[in-house]
Amino acid sequence: ATLAQLVEHSLYEQGFLVHCLTMDGHQSNVAMARILGAQTDAGKQLIPYFQLSGQNHRTYILFDPCHMIKLARNMLHDVGAFKSPDGVVRWSYLAALDDLQNSIGLRFANKMTPNHIRYQNNKMKVRLATQLLSTSVADAICFLTESGVPHFENSAPTVEFIKVCCL
Structure with missing residues (x-):
């Protein structure tokens, strides 16, 4: 008041x-x-x-969109998973994408690096939040799901959440 x-x-x-x-x-x-x-x-x-x-x-x-995208990223990281109308949204898919890209030494047409997953020392960098919750990351997770790569089953709600964040 x-x-x-x-x-x-x-x-x-x-x-x-x-x-x-x-x-x-x-x-x-x-x-x-x-x-x-x-x-x-x-x-x-x-x-x-x-x-x-x-x-x-x-x-x-x-x-403010910059604050809101960081809040969405922080919330997903902090809670790990939450229910959405589409199903369960999970941080673990983002971490699994990071692990896979690091293990093979290639990126699936996205800018994601370990700094995007372990962002705590760079919380204020909007770039890290927007590149993490981006269409290219959603597309990479979707591709891996459709290709049957382990650890990406049931990721559609997470992909949808990321795409909504990108709007």
Whole structure:
């Protein structure tokens, strides 16, 4: 509530015309957007803006894509696996792809390296997150699955998750 009051006071009561607020996905920012009238919760009607009383324009909410892709990568790494509507999404497929590429000394047309899997010392590098959750990595996992390579069975939900992250 305090953050919403701060936004309302500092931006609007001072006469600024704000068209968009860009933020990371921290819960305090999501709560602030909801208090101001935006609806960002999954499963509900998306209303990506708010309009304060006395204002004739909408202020849109934009979650910063760079932060969000890193959050998706970090979450998948930290939990290891989670259920999606398509099935179970697993970090282990990314690790298996890295292991396979390192063991044969070739990459399957992607930029993935051990630094992408062991990223903890480089958490802020957006490049590592976007190259890991990329179409080329999804395509490599899909190819290995279709080729019957061990450790890639049932990877379709993970491939779908990666492709959604790439949108």
